[in-house]
Amino acid sequence: MAPEMASDVVSVRVPLHGTGHNLRAIKVVLHREMLRFLNDRPRMISMLLQPVLWLFVMGTGLGSLVSGAIQGVDFRTFMFPGMISMTVIMTAMFSAGSIVWDREFGFLREMLVAPVGRGAIVIGKCLGGALVATVQGVIILALAGLVSVPYDPLLxxxxxxxxxxxxFTTTAFGVTIAARMKNMQSFFGIMQMVIMPMVFLSGAMFPLANLPSWLQTLTALNPLTYAVDPLRQAVFSHLDVSPQVNAVLNPGVSWFGWQVPVPLEVGMVAGIGLVLLVAGIAQFRRTD
Known part of the structure; x- marks a missing residue:
């Protein structure tokens, strides 16, 4: 009997965490994020409505107040890069928050026990959230002509x-926070408390020129400032405005009188994103 029982035993082999296996896991997580976004029409509409209202309602109202100081430029043109960044940041934040939703419904546990590295799950989540947010931002980008921004291919x-x-950086930040959150209310409470002040201090809705010294310091310390300023620099480089107006609306970011170059700003955003990605992976490796 013993030999017959032994012959009935089926061996089980757990797949190794190879590079190809993890790349497939990244692809699956990314694909799931895209499907979730495309199937959630109310989310798409709600995330677009707020920046459109800010751009065309508030931008028009504020523009009527400052039209004398910025002759020849529509204030909505100034606000356009800020509204792109707001759309992208808010969408990325919601994408990161889906981790908490997955935890509440048990799907996250299934992913964590899967025979793939947890780093692959985090990378897939960050890439998926970044891609979803970029697609959402493209919709706002399509409105460029309505606010006198040229449809230049390089721009x-x-x-x-x-x-x-x-x-990507915003999603990585959200994933790092969401890794320890137990419910959606706590996550969005913390993210709103952190992200909204950073958005307001980034120069998305007001020029960085002629600010009080304390406000200049806060904007210079704000990481989102270095995400918004390159967008505005790119837009204004394709506009025909006077040096005086450019100095008011697009002064750039300065450290002790030295203007920070755009490549350095972009490099800082990319570097912060990589640091947050590593932090997110570390948080997930400690998650039960």
Missing amino acids: MLTLLVEMFLAA
Whole structure:
């Protein structure tokens, strides 16, 4: 009997965490994020409505107040890069928050026990969230002509790259926070408390020129400032405005009188994103 029982035993082999296996896992997580986004029409509409209202309602109202100081430029043109960044950042934040939703419904546990590295799950989540946010930002980008921003191919490509970097960094930050959150209310409470002040201090809705010294310091310390400023620099480089107006609306970011170059700003955003990605992976490795 013993030999017969032994012959009935079936061996089980757990797949190794190879590079190809993890790449497939990244692809699956990314694909799931895209499907979730495309199937959630109310989310798409709600995430677009707020920046459109800010751009065309508030931008028009504020523009009527400052039209004398910025002659020849529509204030909505100034706000356009800020509204792109707001759309991308908010969408990326919601994408990161889906981790908490997955935890509440048990799907996250299934992913964590899967025979793939947890780093692959985090990378797939960050890439998926960044891609979803960039797609959402493209819809706002399509409105460029309505606010006198030219549809220049080089400009559009530059904005796409900068949008993706900002979205990736925001998603990585959200994933790092969400790794320890138990419910959606706590997550969005913390993210709103952190993200909204950063958005307001980034120069998305007001020029960085002639600010009080304390506000200049806060904007310079704000990481989102270095995501918004390259977008605005790219837009204004394709506009025909006077040096005086450019100095008011597009002064750039300065450290002790030295203007920070755009490549350094983009590199800082990318570097912060990589640091947050590593932090997110570390958090997930400690998650039960």
